[in-house]
Amino acid sequence: MNEFKKLIESTHRGLGVPEDYQEKYSLTLQYEEIDLVEIENDIYGRPQKAARVVAEAWPQMKAQAAREGVVLNLVSAFRSVDKQAEIIKRKINSGARIEEILQECAAPGYSEHHSGRALDLTTSGCEPLTEAFDKTEAFTWLQDNANLFSFGLSYPKGNKCGIAYEPWHWAFNES
Numbered sequence: 001m002n003e004f005k006k007l008i009e010s011t012h013r014g015l016g017v018p019e020d021y022q023e024k025y026s027l028t029l030q031y032e033e034i035d036l037v038e039i040e041n042d043i044y045g046r047p048q049k050a051a052r053v054v055a056e057a058w059p060q061m062k063a064q065a066a067r068e069g070v071v072l073n074l075v076s077a078f079r080s081v082d083k084q085a086e087i088i089k090r091k092i093n094s095g096a097r098i099e100e101i102l103q104e105c106a107a108p109g110y111s112e113h114h115s116g117r118a119l120d121l122t123t124s125g126c127e128p129l130t131e132a133f134d135k136t137e138a139f140t141w142l143q144d145n146a147n148l149f150s151f152g153l154s155y156p157k158g159n160k161c162g163i164a165y166e167p168w169h170w171a172f173n174e175s
Contacts, residue, residue: 008109033116051116079113
């Protein structure tokens, strides 16, 4: 077993992630991208990084949307395994059960954000990271056009992974 998998198993034990997590959620192990490029600051002013292919495709997609009168804003991009673990620890410390958390948040090692290929998006006037995003012109535009830039919605309603619907989460997938 490689070192990354050992790290993930240890992190999961520390968080109380069930041993059958991967099988239960049908998620793929996501190795951390090491060749990251700064793309832009997110809506909170934090610098964000992504894989090189995303650093090329994201500005093109955002610019095309803008030409069509649609505003796309970045909420987050690359996230390390450690950062994912911190997010889950914070939720546990606030009283949430790990089973509930894992329906809304991928366990460390399984978040597409580790790959540097996932973007969480929002638009003007929409509270970030909420289902309300699917009622926006930006979401409709993404549904119709994101594939032209190799992006797809990772967690639609009723997805096979059993992860909560995330209309804001779009990942780059090379064809």
